[in-house]
């Protein structure tokens with residue numbers, strides 16, 4: 425599996441394993457960066473260029489997580505709009521955020537130019553459109569907020585998406601790229617300058633010993649001076665788990681009968697909103713449309729999310745067929761801004777970067793800038809804006825799921841359990857279900873060959889009950905977004921341990937659960 429789900433994304437053919445890279449037997453570094461998505465690779469690239477010896481530790485392969493599932497819109501505006509930022513943080517901080525967005529766009533385009541990265545980068549105009557009166561009011565406020573921070577949005581009668589709307593504004597100087605080609609390009613420069621990477625290795629914790637950090641991994645300990653968690657939520661139990669809520673978003677890559685692919689970025693103002701753009705790979709163009717976001721674990725029949733999205737897009741575009749469909753995870757921060765900086769409650773020199781909403785390419789790039797400045801100089805112009813320790817009264821945010829809400833006992837596989845499960849389950853092939861066995865929920869998936877895969881349903885992070893995700897064939901935890909494959913392997917942290925197998929594979933094979 426090359427990304428964190430069963431469905432293939434448009435970008436995946438670009439993923440390859442580096443394996444142990446050039447890490448060899450060396451176990452001490454200046455900086456360890458865990459996670460090889462855009463945040464980890466950009467941060468490592470930046471710090472290696474500043475003369476530090478860096479090691480990227482990636483649990484799977486580069487781009488395995490959200491960077492492999494993003495739609496890679498490069499914007500100077502965010503899901504949390506500037507009018508909301510002005511209201512919640514004040515005009516000066518909102519202006520600083522706008523400055524940060526422009527800087528991130530410049531960093532990306534400069535990297536592409538300086539290192540000749542071929543990543544299908546193209547400048548695009550963005551369009552925001554309202555489909556009814558309520559959305560028009562939101563759009564008016566958004567445009568006014570953007571004006572105040574110096575981000576130009578102008579009403580226009582151009583409508584490249586052809587979606588009937590009450591008002592449309594254009595935003596110049598946006599862009600798009602192929603996310604995996606971009607991080608591969610950066611990674612290659614990083615490795616050329618001596619940077620190292622190990623894949624298939626998970627960081628499980630960190631301890632301060634004397635004046636250095638000891639990072640524990642599934643392949644042994646590494647000593648370093650600084651550790652960056654570029655993994656969305658860091659493992660363990662920390663305040664970031666209460667300040668971010670995991671969400672999933674759905675994406676379709678569509679062939680259009682009329683070949684009328686819009687050469688622009690587009691967004692409506694529904695909650696959740698739909699987003700659109702086109703991309704050409706090897707001469708094949710697709711319309712990429714996304715939306716139908718929901719909190720992770722809230723919907724089991726995720727096929728319905730794809731159907732709803734397709735039905736919606738079908739109203740406006742002449743769809744020939746769905747070429748790709750996939751979903752991806754992102755984290756909503758409590759107050760609209762990401763958390764980038766020192767991880768509260770951890771030893772000094774341990775950093776995190778999370779809570780990007782749907783703006784991962786820009787915030788991932790900004791995280792690299794902010795963290796490399798903090799590590800190099802102890803300061804950053806964005807230090808306070810993104811500080812993970814900031815205290816901001818948050819109205820309306822609720823990471824609604826209680827932790828440890830369920831009491832789990834570890835199950836022992838025996839013949840009584842087999843009999844009981846046989847009675848309770850009635851699984852079709854390729855179906856997953858939680859089954860109540862003597863007061864404990866067991867996660868059972870019956871594969872296409874009729875083999876049952878039986879797991880405890882207690883998430884190994886903080887013991888919430890996982891939920892079945894029918895399309896990505898995964899067990900998703902609604903509390904902090906850990907996700908597990910059908911055999912319990914970790915697809916997404918913060919969990920660092922697999923879901924426990926209830927029986928042995930042989931036990932599972934001889935089970936016939938209907």
Ligand code: FES
Nearest residue numbers: 883885886901904
């Ligand atoms: Fe935290 Fe599952 S309990 S991710």
